[in-house]
Amino acid sequence: xxxxxxxxxxxxxxxxxxxxxxxxxxxxxxxxxxxxxxxxxxxxxxxxxxxxxxxxxxxxxxxxxxxxxxxxxxxxxxxxxxxxxxxxxxxxxxxxxxxxxxxxxxxxxxxxxxxxxxxxxxxxxxxxxxxxxxxxxxxxxxxxxxxxxxxxxxxxxxxxxxxxxxxxxxxxxxxxxxxxxxxxxxxxxxxxxxxxxxxxxxxxxxxxxxxxxxxxxxxxxxxxxxxxxxxxxxxxxxxxxxxxxxxxxxxxxxxxxxxxxxxxxxxxxxxxxxxxxxxxxxxxxxxxxxxxxxxxxxxxxxxxxxxxxxxxxxxxxxxxxxxxxxxxxxxxxxxxxxxxxxxxxxxxxxxxxxxxxxxxxxxxxxxxxxxxxxxxxxxxxxxxxxxxxxxxxxxxxxxxxxxxxxxxx
Numbered sequence: 001x002x003x004x005x006x007x008x009x010x011x012x013x014x015x016x017x018x019x020x021x022x023x024x025x026x027x028x029x030x031x032x033x034x035x036x037x038x039x040x041x042x043x044x045x046x047x048x049x050x051x052x053x054x055x056x057x058x059x060x061x062x063x064x065x066x067x068x069x070x071x072x073x074x075x076x077x078x079x080x081x082x083x084x085x086x087x088x089x090x091x092x093x094x095x096x097x098x099x100x101x102x103x104x105x106x107x108x109x110x111x112x113x114x115x116x117x118x119x120x121x122x123x124x125x126x127x128x129x130x131x132x133x134x135x136x137x138x139x140x141x142x143x144x145x146x147x148x149x150x151x152x153x154x155x156x157x158x159x160x161x162x163x164x165x166x167x168x169x170x171x172x173x174x175x176x177x178x179x180x181x182x183x184x185x186x187x188x189x190x191x192x193x194x195x196x197x198x199x200x201x202x203x204x205x206x207x208x209x210x211x212x213x214x215x216x217x218x219x220x221x222x223x224x225x226x227x228x229x230x231x232x233x234x235x236x237x238x239x240x241x242x243x244x245x246x247x248x249x250x251x252x253x254x255x256x257x258x259x260x261x262x263x264x265x266x267x268x269x270x271x272x273x274x275x276x277x278x279x280x281x282x283x284x285x286x287x288x289x290x291x292x293x294x295x296x297x298x299x300x301x302x303x304x305x306x307x308x309x310x311x312x313x314x315x316x317x318x319x320x321x322x323x324x325x326x327x328x329x330x331x332x333x334x335x336x337x338x339x340x341x342x343x344x345x346x347x348x349x350x351x352x353x354x355x356x357x358x359x360x361x362x363x364x365x366x367x368x369x370x371x372x373x374x375x376x377x378x379x380x381x382x383x384x385x386x387x388x389x390x391x392x393x394x395x396x397x398x399x400x401x402x403x404x405x406x407x408x409x
Contacts, residue, residue: 027357046401048367053255053304053333056253058253058297080109081283082289085261086107088291090103106269107263109260109291110262112247112249112260117141122275128149129151129178130177132152134155135157135373136189150179158373183216185217186330188332189334193227211241212241212265222308225328227330244262245260248260251304259283312328318399319335335381337377339355344408355367
């Protein structure tokens, strides 16, 4: 049986499994393994590339899950979700983002934000239709747009534009066939936040060009420097043109629980629900109940923000002392900085990927490189540390290792 020639073109056709191209995160894992062998018992790994919280869910959330998991009524399929979670999510939108006037028709849960992003293209993309997405960014919606026979137009987030997209760069022939616009603020990896003016600009653009907006708000509640969390749906007219996706992974340290929700335009939610109903059978009811509990306890997020805020202050100082040019971001848990161009010893870097490899091989420091719109490195403040003293020790060690490398910028 010739299975090799049966693979769908969307995953590579008869070249599936043969193509030698390695995904950058797989490369980083390989480099980390090599560095661990090289520096074992000499120089412990400083992992600044982790894209998930360094601690688990709050004990109160875990205890509620344990209790709910024992109840026989929670063993059944949840399908498109339970009322308790939807109501709690709507209350959360009101409390944190001051977005009211929504009903349970405006919201549905998802098994994390990733599946929500994968389902939405199936609701709207026909062959030849376009998704406009910002880059660098999360690629899932683009991947599934291509699976549906659609096309992707990437809109760069440039430092000179303060990491906001410039819609004037989009060709007319793309706009004519565009159905979806994917944006993400606070932004991964740049850390930039949205402003009310920017969201109003997005709404006007969407209305003018008849494009649906999908706002990925996974980091929406993680803001600093006195900045208040802002929802796309808080802007006049936003609910007419789009939806917003929220995740419990980042704000409530519930990575791996696979729980999120999509909220906004009722027709879009209805379409999502129709496809979802034929895709999965819903998240475990006990997890949804634990999620509802978490959403009603926003002090969990507030405690997390205080920790990240403290770590950002330390990290910014260390990087600036080491030659990087950076300032504390207003959102997410990432610091996005220009990559060095070389070292005083004569090493030359032609990509951020090469810098990331060099950092692991020479200092056992792991970061995430981005070469989509210039050469940048992403440092994360979700590194493992058991106490404030431990955080300071790690930062001092990071400073020591970076200074020895003598980077040129």
